[in-house]
Every structure is written in C-alpha cells, then in structure tokens.
Amino acid sequence: MKALSLTLAALLATGTAQAQEINVIGFSGVFADNYQKFIIDPFEQANPGITVNYQPSKNSAETLALLTRQARNPTIDVALIDVAVAIKANESDLFARLDEAAVPNLADQPDWARIDDDRTIAFSQDNLTILYNTETVSEPPTSWNDLVDPEYKGRIAAKLGDTRGVILLPILTHIAGGDYKDSIDPGIEAMKAFAPNVLTWEPAPDCYAVVQSGEVDLSICWNGRSQYLHDTQGGIIGVSAPVEGSIGQTNTINLIEGSANAEAAQTFINYALSAEAQTAFAEQSFYGPVNTKVELPPEVAERIYGSPEAQAAQMTLDWPWVADVYAQWIQRINREVIAFN
Numbered sequence: 001m002k003a004l005s006l007t008l009a010a011l012l013a014t015g016t017a018q019a020q021e022i023n024v025i026g027f028s029g030v031f032a033d034n035y036q037k038f039i040i041d042p043f044e045q046a047n048p049g050i051t052v053n054y055q056p057s058k059n060s061a062e063t064l065a066l067l068t069r070q071a072r073n074p075t076i077d078v079a080l081i082d083v084a085v086a087i088k089a090n091e092s093d094l095f096a097r098l099d100e101a102a103v104p105n106l107a108d109q110p111d112w113a114r115i116d117d118d119r120t121i122a123f124s125q126d127n128l129t130i131l132y133n134t135e136t137v138s139e140p141p142t143s144w145n146d147l148v149d150p151e152y153k154g155r156i157a158a159k160l161g162d163t164r165g166v167i168l169l170p171i172l173t174h175i176a177g178g179d180y181k182d183s184i185d186p187g188i189e190a191m192k193a194f195a196p197n198v199l200t201w202e203p204a205p206d207c208y209a210v211v212q213s214g215e216v217d218l219s220i221c222w223n224g225r226s227q228y229l230h231d232t233q234g235g236i237i238g239v240s241a242p243v244e245g246s247i248g249q250t251n252t253i254n255l256i257e258g259s260a261n262a263e264a265a266q267t268f269i270n271y272a273l274s275a276e277a278q279t280a281f282a283e284q285s286f287y288g289p290v291n292t293k294v295e296l297p298p299e300v301a302e303r304i305y306g307s308p309e310a311q312a313a314q315m316t317l318d319w320p321w322v323a324d325v326y327a328q329w330i331q332r333i334n335r336e337v338i339a340f341n
Helices: 003-013 029-046 060-069 083-091 104-108 144-148 163-175 185-197 223-232 262-272 275-285 298-305 308-312 319-338
Strands: 020-027 050-057 078-082 120-133 198-200 218-222 237-240 248-256
Touching: 020 029, 020 060, 020 262, 029 050, 029 223, 029 262, 029 275, 050 060, 050 262, 060 078, 060 083, 078 083, 078 262, 083 120, 083 248, 083 319, 104 262, 120 144, 120 163, 120 223, 120 275, 144 163, 144 185, 163 185, 163 218, 163 319, 185 198, 185 319, 218 223, 223 237, 223 275, 223 298, 248 262, 262 275, 275 298, 298 308
Parallel strands: 020 050, 020 078
Antiparallel strands: 078 248, 120 218, 120 237, 120 248
C-alpha cells in the first residue's frame, strides 16, 4: 500500500479522520462492470476509509458536457475520458495537476502518457479491431484490406463518425504509404473503397450486438469488450487483429479541478495507475496497460494486440496533434464517405 494510503488508514484508525467518498465518472457497459470489479473493489478493500461511487456515462462528450456545467462547483472528483476529449477539457482548465508526492505511480508512466503537465494521465488503451461472426464467417479476416472483399457486400457494420473513424484513418493512410500528419486523403479513399460493403453506419444497439445476432458478418469495433463478449457469450463473436497492426484508443484518468476530495481522489488515481491494477485490468478485460512495469503473459498480449506480427506493427498517434484535427476528420468522414454510401 502506498504511503498516502497508509497515512489515511492511520488517521482513520485513531479516529482523527472521517470516512470519505469520491465520485468517479467513466465509460459504461462492460467497461463499467469490469472497472468496478477489478479496480474499484480491490481499491476499497485496501483503503477501507474511502468509498468510490462510479457513475457511467454514455460517452466522453457527455462527460465533458457534465464537467463543463459543474465547473464552478463540481460533484465529480475523477473522470475517465477519451484522450482527445481530455485534451480539449484542459483548454478549459477542467482538470487539476496531479501531485507527484500524492501519486508516486506517476513515475512508472511513460512520458507520452503524462499529458498537459500531469493534468491528464493515460491508463489504458483499447485497440481497434475487426469483429466477425464465427458462425457465418469460415475464414476470418486477417487484414484491414479484407474490408473491400466483395464477399462482404452489405455485410459490414462500421460506425466511423466518432473515435473509431479517427483511429482508422491513420491506419489506412499508413497502409497506403502515407503519413496522417501530411494528409489523410489515402485513408479517406480506402474508406470509400469498402463503403459499398457497409450495411449500416449506425449499428443498433451497438457494433457488438449486430455481429452476435448475425445481422452482419463483420464490424469495426473495440477489442477489449469484444474479447470479453467472446468469452462470456458462447464464442459467437470472433476478434481479428489485422497483421498491419492497429492503434489503441487511449483512455485517461483525470482529477477534477476544484474537487473537494482531492486527497482521497489522488489516492485512488495512484492505485488505478499501479502495475497491480493495470495488470489485473489487462488480464481480465483485455485493455492494453500503460504502466511501464507491467509484463503481460504472451497469451494475454496476443489477445490485446494480436499476433507477434501485428504487435510489431502496432502504431501510436500524436494525440495532442490529433485533438486539434479531430472534428475536421469526423466532418470529412461524414461528408465524403458516409453521406455518399
């Protein structure tokens, strides 16, 4: 247990401190269930004086809107949010700089994960992958280029008007020999090439259910939840990590500026950034860890990142740079790809 946690525990034991509650807002669905089970519950067991209340949010945009409304009198203490949205939130000074003494596990995070002067910290990555229905697809896709196969005409779900599209553009641009910082035109053209195979750009209720139901054969979606559903829903959902590699959607943890429970909140953040917590979340939920001290078993790494070939091809994004063009890229996808197919 870290020093700050020991200090709080000692104070509580002597009756000089009262039990504290912190409010955490974050992603919904399976993520929320697993975060409660593998991060929050162990934290509360190790820190009996702190209760963590988790509030699921539909998406990071909804979280940002709530935090903006509460800016002068926040009821939320910690936010889990997409990195591009977190960077925008810092432009409005919604997040506070973490104290290195209170969060010693910051020292184990790579430089790229410590964003905006430690106001935003990356804690996990969820790879973009191709889902497939194991009952209707006899030969699983192995490449992003398989999306153009006429075999899948009208059999693909692709919700690309959000972060999925923003991540897929640099992947497709790289495969075409380009650099996303120079131009995303190659990625746009690649999306146009497989657009005729797309049955729906708005899979309902989500990109996982339409594969499991057999409504489509393939879907472009997130790895972590897909791996969990594969294990818990009879294996109907298969997951393919293309050999050209992928890019992880970066999830961040942030202390809210003006939090009335900043000490307890930073104790929680310190635990969430620990090698112990990130290893557990990776092994149980298949989200890529960020802490540099985490060493994953090969079989876990393969389920997160794909084959050794795919792992070697894994790409990263300059997220502060991408945050500035995020909305523009979404507009181009909607206007040039989705609107004409």
